[in-house]
Amino acid sequence: MTDLLAARSQMALSLGFHILFAVVGIGMPLLMVVAERRWLTGRNPIDLELAKRWARGTAILFAVGAVSGTVLSFELGLLWPRFMQFAGPIIGMPFSLEGFAFFTEAIFLGVYLYGWDRISPRAHLLAGLLVVLSGMLSGIFVVIANAWMNTPTGFTITAGEVAGVDPVAAMLNPAALQQTLHMTLAAYAATGFAVAGIHAFLLLRDPLNAFHRRALTIGLLVGAPAAILQPISGDLSARNVAQYQPAKLAAMEALFETRTGAPLLIGGWPDVERRTVRFGLEVPAGLSLLAHHDPTAEVTGLDRIPPGDWPSISIVHLAFQAMVGLGSVMALVALWSIWVVYRQGEVSGHRRLLWAIALSGPFGFTAIEAGWTVTEVGRQPWIVHGVLRTSDAVTPMPGLVYTFLGFTLLYLFLGAVVAWLLYSQIIRSPRQQDWHRVYSPHPATNP
Amino acid sequence: MIPTIGAPELLAGAILVSLTAYLLLAGADFGGGVWDLVARGERQQDQRALISHAIGPVWEANHVWLILVVVLLFTCFPTAFSQLMIALHIPLTLVLLGIVLRGSAFAFRSYGGDDEPAQRRWGRLFASASLVTPLLLGTGFGAVAAGRVQPPSGAGFIADYIRPWLTPFTLSVGVLTLVLCAFLAAVYLTLETSDRDLQEDFRIRALVTGFVAFFAAMTTLALAWEEAPLVWHGLVASPRAIPVHLATGACAVIALQALWRRSFRLARVAAAAQVGLILWGWALAQFPLLLPPSLSIRDAAAPVLTLRLTLGALALGALVLLPSLKYLFSVFKSSAHR
Numbered sequence: 001m002t003d004l005l006a007a008r009s010q011m012a013l014s015l016g017f018h019i020l021f022a023v024v025g026i027g028m029p030l031l032m033v034v035a036e037r038r039w040l041t042g043r044n045p046i047d048l049e050l051a052k053r054w055a056r057g058t059a060i061l062f063a064v065g066a067v068s069g070t071v072l073s074f075e076l077g078l079l080w081p082r083f084m085q086f087a088g089p090i091i092g093m094p095f096s097l098e099g100f101a102f103f104t105e106a107i108f109l110g111v112y113l114y115g116w117d118r119i120s121p122r123a124h125l126l127a128g129l130l131v132v133l134s135g136m137l138s139g140i141f142v143v144i145a146n147a148w149m150n151t152p153t154g155f156t157i158t159a160g161e162v163a164g165v166d167p168v169a170a171m172l173n174p175a176a177l178q179q180t181l182h183m184t185l186a187a188y189a190a191t192g193f194a195v196a197g198i199h200a201f202l203l204l205r206d207p208l209n210a211f212h213r214r215a216l217t218i219g220l221l222v223g224a225p226a227a228i229l230q231p232i233s234g235d236l237s238a239r240n241v242a243q244y245q246p247a248k249l250a251a252m253e254a255l256f257e258t259r260t261g262a263p264l265l266i267g268g269w270p271d272v273e274r275r276t277v278r279f280g281l282e283v284p285a286g287l288s289l290l291a292h293h294d295p296t297a298e299v300t301g302l303d304r305i306p307p308g309d310w311p312s313i314s315i316v317h318l319a320f321q322a323m324v325g326l327g328s329v330m331a332l333v334a335l336w337s338i339w340v341v342y343r344q345g346e347v348s349g350h351r352r353l354l355w356a357i358a359l360s361g362p363f364g365f366t367a368i369e370a371g372w373t374v375t376e377v378g379r380q381p382w383i384v385h386g387v388l389r390t391s392d393a394v395t396p397m398p399g400l401v402y403t404f405l406g407f408t409l410l411y412l413f414l415g416a417v418v419a420w421l422l423y424s425q426i427i428r429s430p431r432q433q434d435w436h437r438v439y440s441p442h443p444a445t446n447p
Numbered sequence: 448m449i450p451t452i453g454a455p456e457l458l459a460g461a462i463l464v465s466l467t468a469y470l471l472l473a474g475a476d477f478g479g480g481v482w483d484l485v486a487r488g489e490r491q492q493d494q495r496a497l498i499s500h501a502i503g504p505v506w507e508a509n510h511v512w513l514i515l516v517v518v519l520l521f522t523c524f525p526t527a528f529s530q531l532m533i534a535l536h537i538p539l540t541l542v543l544l545g546i547v548l549r550g551s552a553f554a555f556r557s558y559g560g561d562d563e564p565a566q567r568r569w570g571r572l573f574a575s576a577s578l579v580t581p582l583l584l585g586t587g588f589g590a591v592a593a594g595r596v597q598p599p600s601g602a603g604f605i606a607d608y609i610r611p612w613l614t615p616f617t618l619s620v621g622v623l624t625l626v627l628c629a630f631l632a633a634v635y636l637t638l639e640t641s642d643r644d645l646q647e648d649f650r651i652r653a654l655v656t657g658f659v660a661f662f663a664a665m666t667t668l669a670l671a672w673e674e675a676p677l678v679w680h681g682l683v684a685s686p687r688a689i690p691v692h693l694a695t696g697a698c699a700v701i702a703l704q705a706l707w708r709r710s711f712r713l714a715r716v717a718a719a720a721q722v723g724l725i726l727w728g729w730a731l732a733q734f735p736l737l738l739p740p741s742l743s744i745r746d747a748a749a750p751v752l753t754l755r756l757t758l759g760a761l762a763l764g765a766l767v768l769l770p771s772l773k774y775l776f777s778v779f780k781s782s783a784h785r
Contacts, residue, residue: 056558063554066507067547073517074543077532084521085529089749092522096757099511099518100764106507107771111778114504118778165750396599397536397608410544414551421555 004391006400007079010407012376014072016369017411021065022142023368025105026135026184027191027222028058032112033128034218040121046214052116054195059113060421064414066106071407079400083383083393086162090155091148093167098141105134139187140180147175150375151244152384178240179375182233185226186371190364192223193330197361200347200354213348216357220347223364224334230327235290242291245385246300247309248378251316253287254280255301262287262299267321270313275302311380319373326360326367333360454755455748458523459737461761462516463730467723469512471631474624474722476502476509478632480549480577481625482652483570493645495570498632501639503557504779508772510550522757524747527737531587534596534611538583545580549573578625585624589617592729593675594739616667616674623663627722630656634702634718637711650706653714657703664725677739681732688732695724 001009032054039047073095077084108130115124148154154170156163196219199212206212242249249255254270254277255262264287268280285295292299302310333356340350347353383390479498486494521528532539556569590596595611633653637646671679682688702717737744748754 060554060558063507064551066510067550070510070514070546071543073514074532074539077517077521077528078536078539081529081532084532085525088521088525088528089523089753092518092749092753093756093760095518096515096522096760096764099515100760100768102514103508103511103764103768104771106511107768107775110504110508110775115778165753167753167756395533395536397533398604403540406540406544410547414547417551417555421558 001401001404003398003400004394006404007394008390010400010404011075011079013404013408013411014068014075015372015376017415018065018068018072019368019372020365021061021068022139023187023190023365024058024061025065026139026187028054028061029109029128029131029135030188030222031191031195031218032058033125033132034221035214036125036128038214038218040125044214046211049211050215050218055113057422058109060418062106062109064418066102068411069102078397079395080383080393081395083388086388086393087149087384090152090162090165090167090170091145094141094144094148094171098138098145101134101138101141105131105138108134136184136187139184143180143183144171144173144176146375147179148173149384150179150248150379151175151240152387157387174244175237175240178233178237182230182237182371185230185233186364186368187226189223189226189230189327189330190368192219192221192226193333193357193364194223194361195219196223197358201358201361203348204351204354204358207348213346216348217346220334220337220357223330224337227327227330227334227364228338231331234324234327238290239292242299245379247302247305247311248316248374249291250300250302250305251311251313251378252320252374253299254313254317255287255299257303258298258301260288260298261285261296262291262301264290265317268317270317272313309381311378316374316378319370319377323367323370323374326363326370330360330363330367333357454751454758455523455744456735457758458519458748458754458761459744461758462519462523463727465512465515465519467726469509469516470624470627470726471719471723472509473506473512474581474628475631475635476506477549477577477581477625478628478630479636480574481629482632482636482649484574484578488648490644490648493642494648497636497640497642497645499553499557501636502553505775506550506553508775510546513546519757523749523754524737524744525749527742527747530596530598530738530742531591533599534607535587535590537608538587538590538612542580542583542587545576545583549576549580552576581628582621582625585621586612586617588624588729589614589620589675591738592620592671592678592733593617594677596738614674616670619663619667619670623660623667626656626660626663627725630660631718631722634706634711634714637706638715646711650709650711653706653718654703657699657706657718661699675739677736678729678732681734682728685732688728691724691728691731695721695728698724 032051035047035051035054038044039051108127111119111127112124112131115127119127148170151174152170153173154166154168196216199216199219202212203209203216238249241252253262253265254268255265256275256277261284263282263284265277266281266283268277270277287299288297289295291297302313333353336353336356337347340347340353344350347357379385381389381391383393479502483495483498486492517528520531552569552573556566556573590612593614593616595614595617597611599607601607630653633649633656636649637653640646668679668682671682682692698717698721702714702721705711705714705717733739735743735745737747
């Protein structure tokens with residue numbers, strides 16, 4: 001393994017790991033605040049138990065998210081010092097703002113977690129809302145920085161020297177709005193569906209369990225609207241990519257030849273040697289329609305890109321297919337759930353729907369990993385699109401394969417521990433003795 | 448010569464303030480981990496519970512100061528950041544491992560239910576990671592002070608990636624940092640409980656580490672004469688250093704005396720001032736250099752528009768942060784309670 005590949009793998013691992021926790025840090029607070037709000041208005045003790053359990057879950061995941069985020073902020077420099085030397089002054093701004101947003105989130109999460117009996121219920125709910133808001137903002141700022149790597153603006157290069165640095169123009173780069181919207185919706189959809197999926201699964205085994213029923217409802221309340229809006233935001237993103245990153249779009253669609261009225265490719269295995277796609281399904285003029293909202297529009301193919309500047313076509317294409325496929329299923333399940341609620345009042349009696357929700361539980365997180373694979377692998381060989389190559393940005397430090405191995409082991413270990421803790425502390429039905437506290441025989445008379 | 452103060456110096460100042468906050472707040476959290484590791488005697492479980500109770504609500508907020516330092520460095524002083532990340536690749540990677548293990552082990556212990564042996568294992572991991580992290584971070588400070596953070600010379604792996612940070616001087620700075628963290632933690636912990644015996648436990652620990660810190664500081668200074676002449680000169684010979692020295696010494700004496708007389712509030716203020724002044728003394732000694740021996744704050748600075756906007760962002764951030772932090776500490780640190 002070369003040092004460059006080790007550095008890229010370590011970065012991919014660290015990002016892929018951190019994203020899961022970052023997304024939970026954005027999505028979970030909303031669930032816990034919704035549950036707390038329902039407790040304050042409805043006084044159903046299950047809602048309070050849910051708010052407390054989800055807060056506990058958020059605490060574990062937020063801690064891992066915070067430390068794995070710290071790892072990333074160092075790794076940007078440890079692995080890509082030349083990238084940071086170039087990009088720091090241009091795109092450091094959103095990172096600074098993210099620092100503050102994250103700070104606010106950490107402060108009020110501390111207040112929320114440890115302040116249940118120290119501050120008034122209203123102040124407590126407000127602390128939770130501030131966690132929701134600052135969590136969302138920190139995600140947005142980080143994604144703005146990533147959008148800049150895809151569509152860099154706010155500087156000029158004259159004779160190899162960077163000049164005219166304008167951090168505001170860099171923040172307002174052409175992909176910023178599309179990417180932040182897409183990622184924020186993804187965070188809510190993924191978290192909501194994961195929670196709904198887990199409790200749908202538990203309801204299938206224990207259909208009358210009121211605890212899981214309320215948890216499922218709140219999960220869908222957060223996840224379903226986001227999942228339904230996501231395809232619209234995906235369309236905005238795709239058109240943006242078509243305009244500013246034609247090589248990435250061509251790789252996403254495995255479009256080897258520039259074409260007018262280009263078809264949309266569904267599935268298929270790209271054969272890069274022969275420049276064809278096997279086993280794919282083509283929707284005539286579909287790609288032109290989606291990318292440019294015009295069925296006859298020309299879509300740039302890989303033939304217009306020097307082969308040395310191609311990303312890995314198969315990885316990008318497959319990841320893109322996975323993201324779109326999973327996202328579409330989630331949107332359909334969300335619509336189905338709304339339909340069933342509209343017809344029957346609640347979803348928990350509909351076993352087929354429960355199965356669908358349970359199966360799509362992990363789809364959101366999988367789609368997020370696939371989507372980031374499209375964004376990042378699709379930009380290669382550039383670290384800053386069209387400006388700086390990844391191979392020119394890497395640290396001169398040798399032996400990076402050892403740190404990569406070390407971090408792989410560390411993250412595997414942490415992932416296993418977190419999974420076990422979530423299961424034993426958060427997901428499992430309350431035990432008998434807790435159950436009596438939470439679930440009195442006469443909920444209506446319960447204070 | 449009066450140096451000019453402009454945006455680069457203000458931002459270097461902001462980095463120093465963040466670093467100070469990190470040392471005084473997160474440093475004490477690491478110190479708490481050290482006391483967890485060495486908890487002994489019949490009250491060891493109570494000591495551990497007190498430490499956990501004290502750092503639980505605040506450690507994540509305290510940790511963010513480090514992220515602020517990193518972000519300000521790469522935004523405003525990209526050349527220095529790049530050199531630091533290359534020359535100190537190994538210790539900083541290990542610091543990261545320490546940060547990850549400390550934070551997650553603490554969270555796992557706090558929220559991992561009541562399985563006794565598992566709790567103990569997480570506790571040990573939390574405590575050992577708390578020991579290693581400030582030690583290595585301090586070693587990195589030492590490397591900067593000694594002027595060893597340089598672009599790689601190509602003279603080989605050892606010369607470029609090991610020698611910058613592995614010398615008697617850098618190690619002594621690491622030990623000093625660790626001792627100061629433990630000292631701060633012990634002083635703060637006297638105010639976290641109303642239990643007399645526990646208070647006494649940490650008072651003794653604070654007094655002992657206070658004296659150890661004095662000897663560690665003297666050792667570091669002696670080694671600086673050989674290895675970090677620039678900083679040694681700034682610390683010992685420069686006229687601008689003398690007031691700082693006097694103030695540091697006065698704070699140290701006040702802190703120890705206050706501990707002796709059990710005026711714990713005064714001790715907390717004096718100890719924090721003492722540790723902060725040690726950091727500031729170092730910064731003043733190498734001013735206007737960012738990375739001795741030659742990279743100055745001015746030379747390393749980013750374009751002026753970036754600096755101005757960052758100053759604006761800092762002002763805006765402070766407007767949100769300071770009231771929030773005040774609230775956090777007023778909810779959890781306003782009075783001694785268990």
